[in-house]
Amino acid sequence: xxxxxxxxxxxxxxxxxxxxxxxxxxxxxxxxxxxxxxxxxxxxxxxxxxxxxxxxxxxxxxxxxxxxxxxxxxxxxxxxxxxxxxxxxxxxxxxxxxxxxxxxxxxxxxxxxxxxxxxxxxxxxxxxxxxxxx
Amino acid sequence: xxxxxxxxxxxxxxxxxxxxxxxxxxxxxxxxxxxxxxxxxxxxxxxxxxxxxxxxxxxxxxxxxxxxxxxxxxxxxxxxxxxxxxxxxxxxxxxxxxxxxxxxxxx
Numbered sequence: 006x007x008x009x010x011x012x013x014x015x016x017x018x019x020x021x022x023x024x025x026x027x028x029x030x031x032x033x034x035x036x037x038x039x040x041x042x043x044x045x046x047x048x049x050x051x052x053x054x055x056x057x058x059x060x061x062x063x064x065x066x067x068x069x070x071x072x073x074x075x076x077x078x079x080x081x082x083x084x085x086x087x088x089x090x091x092x093x094x095x096x097x098x099x100x101x102x103x104x105x106x107x108x109x110x111x112x113x114x115x116x117x118x119x120x121x122x123x124x125x126x127x128x129x130x131x132x133x134x135x136x137x138x139x
Numbered sequence: 140x141x142x143x144x145x146x147x148x149x150x151x152x153x154x155x156x157x158x159x160x161x162x163x164x165x166x167x168x169x170x171x172x173x174x175x176x177x178x179x180x181x182x183x184x185x186x187x188x189x190x191x192x193x194x195x196x197x198x199x200x201x202x203x204x205x206x207x208x209x210x211x212x213x214x215x216x217x218x219x220x221x222x223x224x225x226x227x228x229x230x231x232x233x234x235x236x237x238x239x240x241x242x243x244x245x246x
Contacts, residue, residue: 009222012215019211120211127218134225138232 010064011126017057017065018119024068025052025112029105036100039083042090046078047098075099181230188227191220 028050038047055069077099084093198213207213 008226009219012219016211016215019215020209023209023211123211123215123218127222130222131225134222134229138229 009126009130012123013063014065015119015122015126017067018122019116021052021054021066021068022112022116022119025054026109026116028052028071029109029112032098032100032105033102033109035098036102036105038098039086039088040078040096041088042080042094042096044096045076046096047100048076049074049098049100177234181227181234184227184230188220188223191216191223195220 031050035047040046051072051074053069053072054066057063057065057067078096079099080094081097082093083089083095086095088095195213195216198207198216201207202210202213
C-alpha cells in the first residue's frame with residue numbers, strides 16, 4: 006500500500022543487511038578452506054550496496070553486485086597437509102577474521118536499526134489511526 | 140391545511156463542500172460533489188486491502204513450507220496488512236457514523 010511506504014524502504018534495508026550477513030558468514034565459514042598453490046584461493050565475498058533514488062517513488066537500498074577478494078590468497082608452510090606442493094606450501098584465503106567480525110557487528114547493528122524504524126513507524130501509524138476513533 | 144414538501148435537492152446541487160470560499164476543491168471532493176465517489180474510494184481501498192492480505196497469506200504459506208527467505212518480509216507484510224485493516228475499518232466506521240447522523244436529522 007502506498008501509504009505505508011516506510012515499510013518497503015526499511016524492508017530493503019533489512020534485505021541488504023541480511024545479504025551482508027550472508028556474505029560475512031560465507032567468508033567466516035571458508036576462513037580455513039585450503040587449496041593447492043596452483044589453484045585460486047577462496048575469494049572473500051563483498052556486498053556492494055546501492056541507493057535507490059527516492060524520486061523514483063521507491064527509495065531504499067539494494068544490493069548492486071557482489072565483489073570478490075584477492076584470488077592469490079596467502080601461502081602457508083604446511084608440509085604435512087595433503088594438498089601441499091613440493092616445497093610444502095598450501096594456499097589459504099586472504100580473509101582477516103577480525104575484519105569479518107567487525108563487519109558482522111556492523112551488519113547486525115544495521116539490521117537492528119532498520120527493525121527499529123519499522124517498529125517506530127508502526128507505532129506512529131497506529132497513533133494516527135487512533136485519531137479517527139474519538 | 141397541508142404544506143407540500145418539495146423534493147430536497149441533493150448535497151451536490153447545493154453549495155457543496157467544494158464551493159466553500161478559500162478552500163480549493165481537491166479532486167476527491169470534486170468527485171464527491173459530482174457523484175458516488177465515496178463508494179468508489181471505499182471500494183478501491185478494499186481492493187488494496189485485499190492485495191495486502193493476499194501478499195501476507197502468500198508469505199505465510201511460504202513460511203509454513205520453508206520457502207520463506209526473509210523472516211522480516213513476512214513480519215512486515217503482516218504489520219502492513221493489520222494496519223491497513225485498522226485504517227479501512229476506521230474509514231468504514233466513520234462513514235456509517237456519518238450516514239446515521241444524517242438519518243437522525245429531523246426533516
